[in-house]
């Protein structure tokens with residue numbers, strides 16, 4: 191097991207991660223580009239590194255939690271001489287191409303690389319509601335998992351470093367779909383004078399009820415069979431989808447959020463799947 195840990199990047203999330211480590215009694219070194227953001231953590235017992243290179247050189251495990259991969263590159267710029275034998279855990283949101291590039295570059299220094307996706311907001315860190323996806327070096331995960339458990343539940347997905355980032359983006363896609371749908375729905379209801387507070391008791395249980403469709407959709411998606419036991423066929427649903435887009439326009443609401451769904455439903459209909467479940471739209475998404 192690795193004993194010492196550094197947090198590089200003390201924004202809202204990095205600060206929450208560092209606090210969770212201090213809370214768990216871990217020897218924690220911190221570094222941030224704007225040094226004053228480390229002050230409260232240092233007052234709570236964290237060790238201050240003066241440079242990113244020092245934060246990396248000081249610990250066995252180094253957690254990067256930065257805005258993007260440009261910031262990751264900046265933080266690692268001078269670290270070459272201290273990277274050998276270290277475990278880098280990169281919790282910065284990124285794309286698969288970025289993950290592959292950095293995993294390969296760090297491999298060249300003899301560094302163990304673990305990529306991660308944080309499925310939590312800063313206040314959730316250290317609570318049972320937080321979970322963090324990891325992928326990459328199994329040895330790195332085995333060595334660091336006890337320290338990483340201070341953040342929330344560990345989910346190790348496998349050796350391919352992009353697994354965590356792609357699953358993270360997929361889960362965020364589901365979240366933004368939900369939020370976007372909610373915002374569009376609330377704007378549409380608002381166009382006839384319904385306030386968001388009045389609409390909430392309708393939309394909340396409706397979304398909860400619709401979530402129960404997901405296990406059935408998952409089975410259909412994995413089997414490719416969207417035609418069995420159809421309850422709400424695509425032809426019927428596409429009328430509702432087109433009505434949402436048209437009604438949004440006539441009510442003065444931008445239909446931009448729903449238009450892609452209409453386009454995909456029409457594409458699937460044109461391919462001859464009018465009698466299938468709406469889950470079949472995934473096939474239209476897959477075929478570019």
Ligand code: FVH
Nearest residue numbers: 199200201202203204223224256257261264282283308311
């Ligand atoms: N906050 C959240 O709700 C989400 C939850 C899910 C996971 N995300 C990801 O976590 C990464 C960091 O997010 P954050 O919320 O901590 O972001 P900020 O508070 O904006 O802090 C950004 C830190 O990045 C540093 N930074 C930016 N550019 C550079 C650079 N070129 N060189 C070095 N450091 C850089 C910045 O430093 P400073 O501005 O204080 O000097 C902050 O430490 C992110 O990937 C989320 O997607 C959070």
